[in-house]
Amino acid sequence: MARRFYINSNGRIRRKENTLYFEREIDGEIEKKALPINDIDSIYIFGEININTKALNFLAQNDIPLHIFNYYGYYSGSFLPRKKNVSGSLIVEQVKHHIDNQKRQYLAISFIEGAVYHILRNLRKNGINKDDYQDIEKELFPKIFKTKTPEELMAIEGNIRDKYYQLFNKIIENENFYIEKRDKRPPSNPINALISFGNTLMYNTVLTEIYRTQLEPTISYLHSPQEKRFSLSLDLAEIFKPFIVDPIIFSLINNQVISLNDFDTDLNYAYLNEEGRKKFLKAYEEKLAKTIKHRKLKRKVSYKQLIRLECYKLIKHFIEDEDYKPFKAWW
Amino acid sequence: MEDINFEELKTNGIKINYYYVCKRKLWLFDRKISMELSDRMILGQIVHQESYKRDKPKEVLIDNLISIDIVDNLNIREVKLSDKMALADKMQILYYLYYLKKLGINKKGIINYPRLRKREFLELTEKDEKEIEKTLIEINKILKSEKPPPVINSPICKKCSYFEFCYA
Secondary structure (H helix, E strand, O other): OOOOEOOOOOEEEEEEEOEEEEEEEEEEEEEEEEEEHHHEEEEOOOOOOOHHHHHHHHHHHHHHOOOOOOOOOEEEEEEEEOOOOOOOOHHHHHHHHHHHHHHHHHHHHHHHHHHHHHHHHHHHOOOHHHHHHHHHHHHHHHHHHHOOOOHHHHHHHHHHHHHHHHHHHHHHHOHHOOOOOOOOOOOHHHHHHHHHHHHHHHHHHHHHHHOOOOOOOOOOOOOOOOOOOHHHHHHHHHHHHHHHHHHHHHHOOOOOOOOOHHEEOOOOEEOOOHHHHHHHHHHHHHHHOOOEEEOOOOOOHHHHHHHHHHHHHHHHHHHHOOOOOOOOOOO | OOOHHHHHHOHHHHHHHHHOOHHHHHHHHHHOOOOOHHHHHHHHHHHHOOOOOOOOEEEEEEEOOOOEEOOOOEEEEEHHHHOOOOOHHHHHHHHHHHHHHHHHOOOOOEEEEOOEEEEEEOOOHHHHHHHHHHHHHHHHHHHHOOOOOOOOOOOHHHHHOOOHHHHO
């Protein structure tokens, strides 16, 4: 299975004939590592890297996206090779579902439905007392289905998320990582740094999957298309953040894999340092590679593949083949 | 049956092929909803490229619709990986013969299965022509439909590149 390559060190990506190399200098010596082109799903760059157009053209030929992050692990942007399979008629359908308020709301609600389902699943699985999340399950969750606009929906979702993050402190067994409030840009403490980093990875993984289909990533439903360049990725990531990212955070903290030493902190912000990033990426990779027997396909699919299937379900929704129902982990 | 409007109905060979494999695949392919190349598809391309190199077939692209390997004065040829989809492959070649006939060129067809060391010889009959005309009308109808045809639930689905799309 093709996998994601994460480059944490500084160096150069070079193409020599039909092989891609990552070169870096160690004690004055150049170390050269071949990256098997057929096994690369996408490349994530966290270090300082030199790359030339010859290498970029090679990536484009092989349909490999390159995602770039700055020193603090914030997403800077992507090199997305020109899309080969575009479907004009699908884009037309995608737009129709955006401009029709009812159709748009159906999808927006579906994404939040999937998100809240996995939020509740996390709380249940981590032994949180039912009374502690009754307000999410019994009061707020049913309300999302009655909303008429994405703004109204987002407000309820915000409420759910506030309560959810408060319950993080009951799951997390290390008070250094207690959450006071969720903040981004920049994250103020280690737990916020973990959430932000995980969500950024999720966004890019979803984007890579969308990119492999005919879906147009700039047309979104829950999020406004103005929000980010590829806002459909934000929409779909809602479902997968609590399913994939949050359990990684709980396990990294509670199994004492990650500690405060894995962060660089200043008065006002915190971010994962290289060691911390590597630990997170390792756990993330393992999670995406996990498999489950799919009930309908009757074959094993990886967690990453579940994201692709979600894209297919959206396409089927747009072409009026089958109504979209969000993924809900059934095990 | 009256004469069909060939100029309006003519299409490319792969669509004739898909019509006999799966009408849903035909519809999706027409909307350019395609799947990533699977290992099997890549193998098919390689077999196509690497087989019969000595013969130097002259590939001819007609009307930007059909691409035919013309082998000699008599025959056109297609290379296929397996004979699992024999009917679809046969109809695709017969369609090429039909197309050429419309242009005033009469040829015969050969399907090569290099991996099976097998060949099949084809000639266009009047019955084939009727069948192709009927198919062209049917294809047109399917492609005009707003929605894709339903999933066919056949054993062949498991090997199809659309499997995960259809059954997810």
